[in-house]
Amino acid sequence: MTQLTLTYFDVDGGRAEPIRLALHIGGINFEDHRFPYSDFEEQRKKTPLGQVPVLDIDGTAITQSNAILRYVGKQAKLYPEDLYQALVCDEVMDAAEDCINKIVLTFGLEGEALKAAREKIAKEDLTKYLKFIELKLVNQGGKYFAQQQLTIADLKIIPIVGWLNSGMLEYIPKDLVERVAPKLNLHAQRIAADKSVASYYASK
Template structure:
């Protein structure tokens, strides 16, 4: 078996979290290399594109969060084998990454500039993505986003939806999801209560 080392910030969430979950669910051994945000300037010097996450597979270092998550999903049996279902999975993953990028673009803004940018996200952009995601969920049976089973699309959705509803993003209402796409709230809770996922976070809380 390949030796895997996943490098990302030392917090639960973000672009590496779906891969962490997938590897945990699949029982795939890996080194969970976490670092403090203050150490990022030094860590990034050793990364291919000055960013994380990275995944080292034996002696090869790979970048790009979605690619890493997809690889982890394949190892863990959480990525569809059917080409169309894989397309549905990738579509959701890419849309959710759009959300990450659009929110990320507001980091570094302050005061009125931050409020204006976040208000625009909360009133226009995020509702559009959230309603779309709710529609995808409903059109595929209401339980999962692809393949009628848990996939990495659900793992990424869980992480992004939790972030949006955390109350930690200034000027993004914590009840935004409940307001504009309420069915995603129950979906998020149900995915979080998947035994392997709940077990992972219980273990993390006790670490």
């Protein structure tokens, strides 16, 4: 049996959360290796590119969160077999990753520099991307992003919307998603309440 170990920060959220959800929904056994932020400098030395998440597959370390999510999604039957639907799924996932990257670029900034950067991305980049992702949802019928059923694209969105709504990101309004992409906000709430997703958090 293939041995899987997923390594990421000790948080419920972030880039590893959709992977954890897909593994749980697919009934795929894995070791959920979590570490505190304070250990990151030491942990990153063990990774191929100095970043996490990393999925260890029988001793081989695989990086890049969307690649890992697709790998797991295919096994969990959460990735479309239809080529066009797979393309739509990938498009949403990559747009979501862009949102994360825009925010990460502000890490390390302080004071007025942080305020100016966060207010700018909230007004410009994040608003643009959130509206784009919401339109993709609407174009697919409004319930799911691809093939009219739960996919890894839906799982990818949950932690991002939750992060933006949490108020943890200083100078990014926690009502941003609700204001600029209300259908996307409702989608995240609905997916989080899905039996297969809710059972993951209930089991923790």
